Amino acid sequence: NKGIALCIQGELDDGIKAYDKAIRLDPNYADASFKKGDALRDKGKSTEAIKAYDEAIRLSPNHTAAWNNKAWAFKDLGKYKEASEAFGEAIRVDPDPIPIVTGLQWGNKAEALYELGQYDEAIQACEEAIRLHPHPAAWDTKGQALAAQKKYNESIEAYDEAIRSYPEDAEAWYHKGIALEALGKIADATAAFIKADELGGARPESL
Numbered sequence: 001n002k003g004i005a006l007c008i009q010g011e012l013d014d015g016i017k018a019y020d021k022a023i024r025l026d027p028n029y030a031d032a033s034f035k036k037g038d039a040l041r042d043k044g045k046s047t048e049a050i051k052a053y054d055e056a057i058r059l060s061p062n063h064t065a066a067w068n069n070k071a072w073a074f075k076d077l078g079k080y081k082e083a084s085e086a087f088g089e090a091i092r093v094d095p096d097p098i099p100i101v102t103g104l105q106w107g108n109k110a111e112a113l114y115e116l117g118q119y120d121e122a123i124q125a126c127e128e129a130i131r132l133h134p135h136p137a138a139w140d141t142k143g144q145a146l147a148a149q150k151k152y153n154e155s156i157e158a159y160d161e162a163i164r165s166y167p168e169d170a171e172a173w174y175h176k177g178i179a180l181e182a183l184g185k186i187a188d189a190t191a192a193f194i195k196a197d198e199l200g201g202a203r204p205e206s207l
Helices: 002-008 012-025 030-042 046-059 064-076 080-093 099-115 119-132 136-148 152-165 170-182 186-199
Strands: none
Touching: 002 012, 002 030, 012 030, 030 046, 030 064, 046 064, 064 080, 064 099, 080 099, 099 119, 099 136, 119 136, 136 152, 136 170, 152 170, 170 186
16 A cells, blocks of 8 residues: 555655565565556556566456556557457456446457457457447547558448547547548548547547
8 A cells, every 4th residue: 555655646666665565575465566567567667567467467367457457568568469468368357347347448459459450350359349338449440440451431430430429539530531531532531630630639538
């Protein structure tokens, strides 16, 4: 708890020292290793964070949050294959799945698959995410995967769903503009780009 308090105050190095002391006192304390991983990731030390998450998982194999945050650390490093696998494990081991949470995890897995160029698999993961929780990011990722396959009309339909659920989604407007431009619909594309520029900002994770 001291480590948590220190990290909340931004004193990450001292927080990590507190977690290390907790681990020395109880080497089987999985949550201390997990929290240490979070602090290391906050410091930009994703490789070290993964080692801490691995220790938490070794002690508690069904530690869903450790699997999930390990996946994010892999994404930080651009290791999308490993990220996809870790997100998959987070989904698999979750003892009490909540549709919203699991849906977001499927969406995260879809993003990693998209970055790997596995577009069919990314679309399937998006559809599972949408079934559980139709977050605009899942629709947007589906649109990008479809666009990568040059299925621009279908991609625009996906972007429109993202925009319907969150009209201020600048990312979906921007990606829609790219798809419209690819179809030669320059005026519509320009309007979408202008809308994206007006909105700016990232979409809330809680939608």
